[in-house]
Amino acid sequence: MTIEFKESEKELYVGLTGRLDTAAAAEVSGEFERIAKSADRTIVLDCTNLEYISSSGLRLFLTLRKEASAKGGKVIVRKINDSIRNVFTMTGFYSLFEMED
Amino acid sequence: MAEELKYDLDLHCQMIMDDYRERKPLYEKMKEIIVPRLLTLVKSNGLMVDAVEARVKKEKSLAGKLALKGHKYASLDDITDILGVRVILFYADDVDKVAAYVGKVFDVDWDNSVDKRKMHELDSFGYLSLHYVCRIPKEMYEDAAHPEINEIRFEIQMRSALQHVWASMEHDTGYKSDIECPREYLRMLSRLAGMLEMADDEFVRIKNGIATYRRKVESLMQKGEFESIPLDGDGFKSYLSLRPFDALTNRIASINQAEVREMPMMPMLPLLKEMGMQTIGDLERFLRENEEDAYNLALNQLADTDIDILASTVSLQNLIIVAHLKNGGGKRALKHVYDVLNGESPHNERLAEMQYDVARKLAFMNK
CATH class of the missing domain: 3.30.460.10 (Beta Polymerase, domain 2)
Structure with missing residues (x-):
């Protein structure tokens, strides 16, 4: 699991590559805490190369969304694949995020 | 100066x-x-x-x-x-x-x-x-x-x-x-x-009228006179305060010992209205008639996954999906459900297909 950051004045771009499974979620939780500090802006989570998301990964997304909502920012989830879309829908969390193709 | x-x-x-x-x-x-x-x-x-x-x-x-x-x-x-x-x-x-x-x-x-x-x-x-x-x-x-x-x-x-x-x-x-x-x-x-x-x-008359209506809905709700309560924003909100979907949500959550996060149910009201429900009594019947199948759908969705976090809306979402499938709505009806819940998108067609594939093995689809 790798994370790529690009920061501009308006938004924080976060490119996620690989499988965000339980072990990976534990590894990157520190990085997500760092991302949460930018929650007053737009955070783009680019999932073009994200293959899988576990519950732990979902929790990271949900925590980020909660932070953004409290700080007046927003989280855009970009280009999720069908199986991740299915996880978001099945669990009932899909409508919480701004999904982008 | x-x-x-x-x-x-x-x-x-x-x-x-x-x-x-x-x-x-x-x-x-x-x-x-x-x-x-x-x-x-x-x-x-x-x-x-x-x-x-x-x-x-x-x-x-x-x-x-x-x-x-x-x-x-x-x-x-x-x-x-x-x-x-x-x-x-x-x-x-x-x-x-x-x-x-x-x-x-x-x-x-x-x-x-x-x-x-x-x-x-x-x-x-x-x-x-x-x-x-x-x-x-x-x-x-x-x-x-x-x-x-x-x-x-x-x-x-x-x-x-x-x-x-x-x-x-x-x-x-x-x-x-x-x-x-x-x-x-x-x-x-x-x-x-x-x-x-x-x-x-x-404006004052309207405000007072709405307040009177809400009191009446609350009173009917307390007496359990569900057939007399219209399924509108006030009726649904009042019904939700009785937490009628908790039992099913908790049952679904127990499949993977999942944590349940609260999410608003209000966005689902248009879907319930579209299905022809007019009173809270209709909603009660809908819950009773579909809860077992909604649970079985969740079982098939979740049992072979490690998903242990769910939104509280998952019960009502599955109830709606099951009811549409029982009524023969098929993939088209499921796509419509996702269009309402997720916003219109071509991806909803694929989601509908995936859900349909999960559901078609269930008993209620083969009756």
């Missing part, structure tokens, strides 16, 4: 202007005490307030007033609107409530307070507000260095939003009496004033 000459005031008025300049910081201080107090007052009493605003009269404006009628005032103390505070409320009937609260917490100079709302002749025009002339009581604020803070009078205007619209427009046109106003325009203004007053009354 140069400024006083500029205003062309007599000696008496110049002395009032001097007092005003000296006292201006005190007026500003009073403003800081009064506005937060009023805001707390209206909000803690549950009134819908549009704005609480205050201003200290500008020097130029006071000079203009003195030039016109300075002889009426013996001293600055006689001018009660140097500090003017305004409370603008959504509803006209809340004006009297605010007035009652103001009367309790401030010292009101009743001899100089007027209810202009009751001053109109039958054929006059205008739509005015309630003005109280007040002082800050010592119980609210006291400063030994400035005891005059409890003596200086100020005005509180209390208005509905529409009374405020009228007052602002009237101020802008500059017409205050039929002497200045051509008859044609006077008539138009009268019609407008009447319309605003009627609109204010209607």
